Amino acid sequence: MKHVAFLFGIIVLGTVTLSANAVLAASANGSGVISVSTETSQKTEKKVSFFQKVKTYLQAWKDLFRLPPSKGLLIVLAILIPWLAVGLATDWDLKHVVINLLLGIFTCIGGIIHAIIIVNKYAS
Numbered sequence: 624m625k626h627v628a629f630l631f632g633i634i635v636l637g638t639v640t641l642s643a644n645a646v647l648a649a650s651a652n653g654s655g656v657i658s659v660s661t662e663t664s665q666k667t668e669k670k671v672s673f674f675q676k677v678k679t680y681l682q683a684w685k686d687l688f689r690l691p692p693s694k695g696l697l698i699v700l701a702i703l704i705p706w707l708a709v710g711l712a713t714d715w716d717l718k719h720v721v722i723n724l725l726l727g728i729f730t731c732i733g734g735i736i737h738a739i740i741i742v743n744k745y746a747s
Contacts, residue, residue, distance in 0.1 A: 691711075691746075691747070692711055692746075694742065694743075694746045694747070697711060697712050697742045697746050698739065698742060700738075701735060701738035701739045701741075701742050702735055702738075702739075705723050705726075705727050705734040705735050705737065705738035706720055706723045706724050706727060706734070706738070708738045708741075708742055709723040709737070709738050709741045709742070712741055712742045712745040712746045713741060713745050719741055722737065723737050723738055723741070
């Protein structure tokens, strides 16, 4: 149960607050510093219905979960839940997941080491 609460905390801290009225634009300037700005549409003061806002919010969440997990998150998962990290890193390649499950069942440390190796090899 601790693992679920920890992973939920990571997901909550790692997400970006999305709004129907704000568009985040990141631009890199010449010095290599990335600045993030919010822009709102002042020209069109069109009233947006509640259902349209909910639809936009849900679409943004759906697009957020289509992104591959970061390598840091996969390393943390490799320590906590090795088979899940291997599955996410290899896009659920059955051979690697089964090997990791067997290593995790017979030798807990072996499953963690295998998961870290696979995450470093396959994650970008």
